[in-house]
Amino acid sequence: MAKNMDQIVDVAIVGAGIVGLGHALAAIDRGMRVLVIDRGAEQTGSSIRNFGHCCITVQSGAAQVHAERTRELWLRLAEETGLWLREGAFVVARADDELAALREFAARRPAQVEEIDADEVTARTGVGAGIATGGVRLLDDVQVNPRDALAKITAYLRSRGVEFQFQTAVRTIRTGRLHTTRGRVGADTIVVAVNHDLDQLFPDLAAQYEVRRCGLDMLRVSIPGLRAPLEGPVLTGWSMLRYSGFAGSPSLAGVRDRLWSVHPTLAALDLNQMYTQLPDGTVIVGDTHYRGDAIAPFQQEAAFDELLRLAAEFFGQAPDGIRVVERWQGVYASAPAEFLVESPVEGVHVVGVTTGIGMTTGLGLADRVMAEIYEPVGA
Numbered sequence: 001m002a003k004n005m006d007q008i009v010d011v012a013i014v015g016a017g018i019v020g021l022g023h024a025l026a027a028i029d030r031g032m033r034v035l036v037i038d039r040g041a042e043q044t045g046s047s048i049r050n051f052g053h054c055c056i057t058v059q060s061g062a063a064q065v066h067a068e069r070t071r072e073l074w075l076r077l078a079e080e081t082g083l084w085l086r087e088g089a090f091v092v093a094r095a096d097d098e099l100a101a102l103r104e105f106a107a108r109r110p111a112q113v114e115e116i117d118a119d120e121v122t123a124r125t126g127v128g129a130g131i132a133t134g135g136v137r138l139l140d141d142v143q144v145n146p147r148d149a150l151a152k153i154t155a156y157l158r159s160r161g162v163e164f165q166f167q168t169a170v171r172t173i174r175t176g177r178l179h180t181t182r183g184r185v186g187a188d189t190i191v192v193a194v195n196h197d198l199d200q201l202f203p204d205l206a207a208q209y210e211v212r213r214c215g216l217d218m219l220r221v222s223i224p225g226l227r228a229p230l231e232g233p234v235l236t237g238w239s240m241l242r243y244s245g246f247a248g249s250p251s252l253a254g255v256r257d258r259l260w261s262v263h264p265t266l267a268a269l270d271l272n273q274m275y276t277q278l279p280d281g282t283v284i285v286g287d288t289h290y291r292g293d294a295i296a297p298f299q300q301e302a303a304f305d306e307l308l309r310l311a312a313e314f315f316g317q318a319p320d321g322i323r324v325v326e327r328w329q330g331v332y333a334s335a336p337a338e339f340l341v342e343s344p345v346e347g348v349h350v351v352g353v354t355t356g357i358g359m360t361t362g363l364g365l366a367d368r369v370m371a372e373i374y375e376p377v378g379a
């Protein structure tokens, strides 16, 4: 390791989002001296701007493996940190093709997916009367409150000896050392978990993986006339077009063709119509998606109009029955591959979730990366 450092640790982690925290957890569990560095004064990235929906049940391939491990880690963290968590999520069908696709999905995953009838869907998701034709409950899904979760995990890691250095930007990274705006840090292992800002630290790697930014419009609303509390995250036919676990359902093509042809404006917004309710009763409403190397900070009111119109329709409310509490823009790394795990130089590990499923897979991915560093197979 390089000499003349201001600070020396075993593991230095750049980025205090969920992916960085996952690595810190895995490192402190192994008895390492761990430092997490973030340029923000506190976490303000994707990890607190999301729905808090860990959509474990609807993944496939590597994402499913990471999601299942992530689920175990969320349950453990809930126990150890007291963070708010509940299990299960719902997909509401509002058309025959959606119900058919859900039944095909449930038939493939009988242990994880439970079909429920329209009355039960209506009673458990807050959807307006007569709107649902049926649905499923995703048994392995988990919901957390992102703002509460990040704060609790950070406090917990601190209590176990992990050091956090906020308001500190990492400028350059080499084997065994990194230069920050507050001095030099020496570390045998360096993990870079900076989400879409990877293009600033490792531009060639970001270009190789075709990493771009995805911007999203989000709202938190209060709905005084909500018919029933949402017993978990609530997904719709639009969500079924996004998650890889649904892909094997023959009826899905019909869902896509119908939604895209009947609702071209919503298709152009790349909509995922979904809702999560927080413990205070407010509901997170989302979301739209737009991609580019830069994301304009100027959010289109037309997109919010559509999200609010859809929410009113879904929950059977008059247009003025929904009050906006907050609006925000989310940004995350987006690339053709779901994950980016690379070691551009010895001892430096770049780790990113390059689709919008970091809350679902990030902890498990981090756990796997640290296991491969410290307990390599065949070593």
Ligand SMILES: Cc1cc2nc3c(=O)[nH]c(=O)nc-3n(C[C@H](O)[C@H](O)[C@H](O)COP(=O)(O)OP(=O)(O)OC[C@H]3O[C@@H](n4cnc5c(N)ncnc54)[C@H](O)[C@@H]3O)c2cc1C
Residues within 6 Å of the ligand: 014, 015, 016, 017, 018, 019, 020, 037, 038, 039, 040, 043, 044, 045, 046, 047, 048, 049, 050, 051, 052, 053, 054, 055, 168, 169, 170, 171, 193, 194, 195, 196, 197, 201, 216, 218, 287, 329, 330, 331, 332, 352, 353, 355, 356, 357, 358, 359, 360, 361, 362
């Ligand atoms: C609106 C929205 C909704 C979403 N919904 C869901 C969902 O329901 N379920 C789900 O699974 N996923 C969801 N996601 C995706 C998920 O939130 C992300 O995949 C995940 O949070 C990424 O975590 P991260 O730790 O990589 O990034 P972040 O949380 O963004 O953390 C990266 C950190 O790196 C720091 N950083 C960057 N550069 C430097 C530097 N040079 N020096 C020091 N620090 C630096 C930043 O300050 C930041 O704190 C959503 C995302 C958004 C935006």
